[in-house]
Amino acid sequence: xxxxxxxxxxxxxxxxxxxxxxxxxxxxxxxxxxxxxxxxxxxxxxxxxxxxxxxxxxxxxxxxxxxxxxxxxxxxxxxxxxxxxxxxxxxxxxxxxxx
Numbered sequence: 001x002x003x004x005x006x007x008x009x010x011x012x013x014x015x016x017x018x019x020x021x022x023x024x025x026x027x028x029x030x031x032x033x034x035x036x037x038x039x040x041x042x043x044x045x046x047x048x049x050x051x052x053x054x055x056x057x058x059x060x061x062x063x064x065x066x067x068x069x070x071x072x073x074x075x076x077x078x079x080x081x082x083x084x085x086x087x088x089x090x091x092x093x094x095x096x097x098x099x
Contacts, residue, residue: 002092003034003068003080005057006043009096012055015088021057022085031069031081034059039077044099046074051099058093059086 007015007023015021023032035043040056048054059082061068066084073079 003059005034007055009055020085020087031083034080053098056095057091059090060092063090
């Protein structure tokens with residue numbers, strides 16, 4: 001089952017040129033926040049209400065070089081967390097969305 005990460009378009013453009021993506025949360029918290037498909041709408045409402053556009057990365061966890069752990073988080077829901085940078089070849093889909 002694929003997982004998803006929401007990022008601002010300019011941050012994704014920078015990462016695509018580097019070959020990997022490392023969210024600010026990786027340095028601050030030690031992991032990159034992700035979600036399952038059914039959690040995306042709530043994540044967008046909760047954290048991206050001020051954004052006009054976002055990029056949604058669809059990630060195949062089997063292709064990641066970093067470890068993925070499903071952990072209890074916001075509202076006691078379980079979310080996937082990636083403990084390392086996202087290698088670009090693990091990103092199997094990219095959706096630009098206007099909010």
